Amino acid sequence: xxxxxxxxxxxxxxxxxxxxxxxxxxxxxxxxxxxxxxxxxxxxxxxxxxxxxxxxxxxxxxxxxxxxxxxxxxxxxxxxxxxxxxxxxxxxxxxxxxxxxxxxxxxxxxxxxxxxxxxxxxxxxxxxxxx
Amino acid sequence: xxxxxxxxxxxxxxxxxxxxxxxxxxxxxxxxxxxxxxxxxxxxxxxxxxxxxxxxxxxxxxxxxxxxxxxxxxxxxxxxxxxxxxxxxxxxxxxxxxxxxxxxxxxxxxxxxxxxxxxxxxxxxxxxxxxxxxxxxxxxxxxxxxxxxxxxxxxxxxxxxxxxxxxxxxxxxxxxxxxxxxxxxxxxxxxxxxxxxxxxxxxxxxxxxxxxxxxxxxxxxxxxxxxxxxxxxxxxxxxxxxxxxxxxxxxxxxxxxxxxxxxxxxxxxxxxxxxxxxxxxxxxxxxxxxxxxxxxxxxxxxxxxxxxxxxxxxxxxxxxxxxxxxxxxxxxxxxxxxxxxxxxxxxxxxxxxxxxxxxxxxxxxxxxx
Amino acid sequence: xxxxxxxxxxxxxxxxxxxxxxxxxxxxxxxxxxxxxxxxxxxxxxxxxxxxxxxxxxxxxxxxxxxxxxxxxxxxxxxxxxxxxxxxxxxxxxxxxxxxxxxxxxxxxxxxxxxxxxxxxxxxxxxxxxxxxxxxxxxxxxxxxxxxxxxxxxxxxxxxxxxxxxxxxxxxxxxxxxxxxxxxxxxxxxxxxxxxxxxxxxxxxxxxxxxxxxxxxxxxxxxxxxxxxxxxxxxxxxxxxxxxxxx
Numbered sequence: 001x002x003x004x005x006x007x008x009x010x011x012x013x014x015x016x017x018x019x020x021x022x023x024x025x026x027x028x029x030x031x032x033x034x035x036x037x038x039x040x041x042x043x044x045x046x047x048x049x050x051x052x053x054x055x056x057x058x059x060x061x062x063x064x065x066x067x068x069x070x071x072x073x074x075x076x077x078x079x080x081x082x083x084x085x086x087x088x089x090x091x092x093x094x095x096x097x098x099x100x101x102x103x104x105x106x107x108x109x110x111x112x113x114x115x116x117x118x119x120x121x122x123x124x125x126x127x128x129x130x131x
Numbered sequence: 132x133x134x135x136x137x138x139x140x141x142x143x144x145x146x147x148x149x150x151x152x153x154x155x156x157x158x159x160x161x162x163x164x165x166x167x168x169x170x171x172x173x174x175x176x177x178x179x180x181x182x183x184x185x186x187x188x189x190x191x192x193x194x195x196x197x198x199x200x201x202x203x204x205x206x207x208x209x210x211x212x213x214x215x216x217x218x219x220x221x222x223x224x225x226x227x228x229x230x231x232x233x234x235x236x237x238x239x240x241x242x243x244x245x246x247x248x249x250x251x252x253x254x255x256x257x258x259x260x261x262x263x264x265x266x267x268x269x270x271x272x273x274x275x276x277x278x279x280x281x282x283x284x285x286x287x288x289x290x291x292x293x294x295x296x297x298x299x300x301x302x303x304x305x306x307x308x309x310x311x312x313x314x315x316x317x318x319x320x321x322x323x324x325x326x327x328x329x330x331x332x333x334x335x336x337x338x339x340x341x342x343x344x345x346x347x348x349x350x351x352x353x354x355x356x357x358x359x360x361x362x363x364x365x366x367x368x369x370x371x372x373x374x375x376x377x378x379x380x381x382x383x384x385x386x387x388x389x390x391x392x393x394x395x396x397x398x399x400x401x402x403x404x405x406x407x408x409x410x411x412x413x414x415x416x417x418x419x420x421x422x423x424x425x426x427x428x429x430x431x432x433x434x435x436x437x438x439x440x441x442x443x444x445x446x447x448x449x450x451x452x453x454x455x456x457x458x459x460x461x462x463x464x465x466x467x468x469x470x471x472x473x474x475x476x477x478x479x480x481x482x483x484x485x486x487x488x489x490x491x492x493x494x495x496x497x498x499x500x
Numbered sequence: 501x502x503x504x505x506x507x508x509x510x511x512x513x514x515x516x517x518x519x520x521x522x523x524x525x526x527x528x529x530x531x532x533x534x535x536x537x538x539x540x541x542x543x544x545x546x547x548x549x550x551x552x553x554x555x556x557x558x559x560x561x562x563x564x565x566x567x568x569x570x571x572x573x574x575x576x577x578x579x580x581x582x583x584x585x586x587x588x589x590x591x592x593x594x595x596x597x598x599x600x601x602x603x604x605x606x607x608x609x610x611x612x613x614x615x616x617x618x619x620x621x622x623x624x625x626x627x628x629x630x631x632x633x634x635x636x637x638x639x640x641x642x643x644x645x646x647x648x649x650x651x652x653x654x655x656x657x658x659x660x661x662x663x664x665x666x667x668x669x670x671x672x673x674x675x676x677x678x679x680x681x682x683x684x685x686x687x688x689x690x691x692x693x694x695x696x697x698x699x700x701x702x703x704x705x706x707x708x709x710x711x712x713x714x715x716x717x718x719x720x721x722x723x724x725x726x727x728x729x730x731x732x733x734x735x736x737x738x739x740x741x742x743x744x745x746x747x
Contacts, residue, residue, distance in 0.1 A: 002413045004515035005597035010663045019571065022660060025708045057568035070712045080699030089709065093730060155533065158559045252578065255533065366545035391559065410550040412516045415600035418549045 029076050034078035087112045133276045134292065134430060139467035141297040142274035143431070144439035144449045147305050148382055150205035152268030154223035156253055160265055162296040162307050164246050164258075165198040168240065169231040169279055171205070172216040172262065179227070181210040185496040203304050205497065206267035207238045220263060235259070267382060271310070273301040273448065274438070277467060279337050290321035299483075300340075303339040303447025335357065355422060358387070359392045361405035364423045370405070372425075372432060375399070380436050385452045396436060400429050407459035409414035434468040434476050440476045442466060444454045459490060503529035506584065508539060510551070510592040513598050521598060524548075536576040536588070537565050540602075553602035557644050562717055563652030566593050567602050573657035573714045593657040595666075609653055611632075612669050615695050616677035621688030639684040644681035646724055648717040653655060655711035661704055668704045669713035671721035678724040679733075697732040705729075 016022040048055045062068055090112055091105030134140050151169075165171075168191065173179045176329045178197065185208070187207045192199055209227060212218050218225035227290045231239060231246070236259045239247050243258075250256045250263045275297035282290045282298065285387035293313055301309055379392025402424060444458035445451050463483055468476040506528055507739040513521035526547055528539045532542070537555055544551050555565040558577045565576040596604035599647040622633060655671035662668045677696045681689045695701055705725045738745060 002516055003599070004414075005599055006513055006515070006521055007597050008594075010595070010660075012664065015663070016730075019710075020711050021713060022708070025660075025710075042649075089707070089726070092712070093722060093726035095723070095727070097638070097642060100636075100641045102641065124734060156558060252580070253533075265502075364545075365549070410512050410547075412550065412600070413513050415552045415603045417544075418551045500560075 024085075026080065030083035031078035031085075034075045038075045038079065050053050082129070086115075132283060133289060133295075134434065134468075134470045136286060136289070137470065138286055138289065139277045139469050140274060140431070140434045140438075141277040141299070141465050141467055141481075142303070142438070143272070143305045143468055144442050144466060145301075145436065145447055147202055147271040147273060147274035148206035148267040149270035149446050150202055150209060150465050151229055151265040152270075153249070153254055154221055154226050154264055154266050158249055158253055159268070159270070160229060160246055160249065160263060161243075162381065164229065164231055164243050166192060167242050168192050170233075171198055171199065171265075171454075172228040172230055172314065173212050174219045174227075175217065176228075177217075179212050180205065180208055180494075183211065187289070190376045191355075193496075195375050201304060201493075202270070202307075203450070206233065206382050207283055207450060209267050218266075222358065224266060225262035226266045229258075229265045230262040231258040232260065251453040267378075271301075272341065273297070273303060273305050274435075275492075278317075280320075281324050282317045283287075283324055288325070288332075290325050292318040292321040302454065303449060304306075311397075324384075346365075349486060352423075355406075355408045356411055358407060362405035363402050363406045365406065365418070365425050367421045368403060368426055372396070372399055372429065376435070380417065380432075380439055383450050384439050385450050386440065389436055393433070393436045396429065396433050397475075401435065403429055414467055420422075430470070430475055437475050438466045438468050438478060485493070503531050504581070504586070506530045506539065506581065507587045508543070509587070509589045510543075510602070511598075512601050512692055513552070513592075514550070514600060515597060530581045532582045534581040535582070536569055536574075536579040536581065536590070538577060539581065540590075546692075548712065551602075559700040561650060562586075563650035566652045566654050566657070567591065568594055568657065573654040575652060575716050578716055586604070586684045593653060594651070595657050595659070595663045600690065606653065609651075609656060610671070611653065611671070612673040613676065616669065616673050616680075617688055617692050618673070618676045618680060619689060620680065620683065620686050622685055623687045635684055642684075643679045643682035646675050646682070646719055649676060649679075649719045649721075652716060652718065654714045658710035658714040660710070663704060665700070667700045668700045671725070672719075674702055674705070674728065675721035675724040677717055678728050681728070693735075695731070696728060697735070702728045702732060 016026040045056075045059060048059045063072075081109075087109055091108045094108065096103035096108060134301065149159055151162075151165070152158060153160065170178055171180060178188045180186070180197045180200065185204060186195050186199055195201075200204070209218070215223050218227055220347070234243075239259055243389065246263075247258055249259050254264055255306065256263050262479050275295050276284060276291040278291045278296050278297060278298050280283050282292050282296065284291055296313065296317065296430060298313070298317055315428065353471060375392050375395045379388040379395070406422055406425070408418055408422060410416050439449060439451075442449055442462055443451065443454045445455050446460045464480040465483060467479045467481060469479065471477055508526045508528055509523050510526065511521045512518075512524045526543050528542050528547075528590060530539055530542075534559075535571070537558060540551070540553055540555075544553075553565065553567070553576075555577065556562040557564070560575055563575070566573065567576055567580050568589075568710065569576065570589050573593060576590075590602065592598045592604045595605065596608075598657075598681045599605050607688045620633070626633065645653075649672055651672060656662050659668070659671055662670050677692050680686045681692065697703070702725050708720060709722045709725060710719045715721065
């Protein structure tokens, strides 16, 4: 025998351009950076609020500037992408079986969207009541 | 390999045709599709099985009748329909229709999802809306390497299990899913038997006789690597062999057809000596594999023909147009084909051991009690 | 119907003659109802007998004929000519060493498959006389999907995690471990966790999901791994709350 298996190499970088599904995956991974950044911003805002009215108003002023609005739009897009891609795979990670019947995936996904909508609505109402 | 080493091949004349394979690819459409209520129709849309003692044509599936008759009877009925010109012509040969439409989409999806997938993929037919073209296809060799109930052969230490073996649980016409028994029961027994023998024997240097055999085997392969310009190809001989066997030793056989096939196979066997190995690589050489396999297949084909030629009766999957009756007096016996280098195999017979199931008359459909 | 001529670019490698793989082109007159495997068989029979590839059943059951077809891990018996352009690129499965032409070395995969103990480990072994281990249809349904794996290794070819770390146990083996862990007749989960719930097991997976996209039988290994992660996280917290508990 003269076996001599040939090993192909995969580049550490750039492999995600090899197939759309890898690109979609990397986009999902990247989206968490924006979700994280927005989380940081919220923490920062709370800190400013705790510091006093002047600091808070300065921040609000900054938030209304065009670059800030631009960031918010981009962050929103990534947050939506993040949420939707994760919600859509929940039936895979958390399948529900009742008796010998598998719970339809649509209902599991739908429940997530429903809870999301309810929590968002509750926040809006609370925010509205505060002003 | 076992055949050449001196173990006889038992009951090789019994080759099962599955009645519902897809044309071209031979992919099987499970019996279950008929069990659920699928019907077989000829080109006039007629359930032709009622013409072959398999009726009455109830609209519901009835055990051992019509579409649920045995595989050999259904395949034979196709042959007769084809002779009468009542089958449907396609690019891949004649077919009949397996109609599942009455079952409806829900039931097909629930019970036969794989059938729907296979039909849609491989013949472009959705069985919910159209009948599936099917034809009998060679399915299973009931015969094989002669083995006892412990999966042991006549050579000490050589065990056999699976389709290559013949423990004789299949008789002359196998039932669906019996291969599971072949594998699980006799595979286990073969393994246990082999382990017992291995544990009981001491490790010794292979004797000079075995060494010689190994060198001879190596020499045969080396010769293949050395030979050039023989001109015969694996695919060429294989296709000729397929046609020869299908024509002469197919669903129905006669003395004349078998003799003709025998001559043709002897010719193919001779030409096989001129086969040329094109791939001379030492790594994963499938050309070599195919050449060795073809050589073995030619020997097996000759065992099938000669066994069939000498069984002058019709039984199970072995149907002779010149001897249409079953003859228990002469042939309630196993045939044993013994290898003779360069010649037709010798056939001897052995009595059948009958235990619980007694041979009876085979009656199907409305004729049943 | 007249056959369509398709150009097959096939990556060839013969360690006896070549230093590295090279493409070779074959022009094949294809019938529209063919699959790629039929075209390969045509090449083998009519054009070039030295081409090596694995195949057996021709009906997507045996899992032998896996290869990259136009960059996608595919069973060549389930890749229909009617869906393909006039130029088709065929390579051996990604992420495996090439043995010869389209044949890859599967030793690594087979070792991993074995490492997750992919067999029933019952609480008490029953003798033949005691009969079989019973199970209700509802209990079967829990894991039936994961029994459909045919070990075709397409999921390993699609997985970038496996591409970058060959020590990753990988989709099919982990899905099979999950299949036995979910089986009501099996108590082998603890014995499997050493391999399954390790950094090279389920925790190496970052849920790319490519394995499930290419699976020809809808096994969904990605789903199995996420379920195993949730169960393993549960174990972690249970151990925190009740140290020394028996799992």
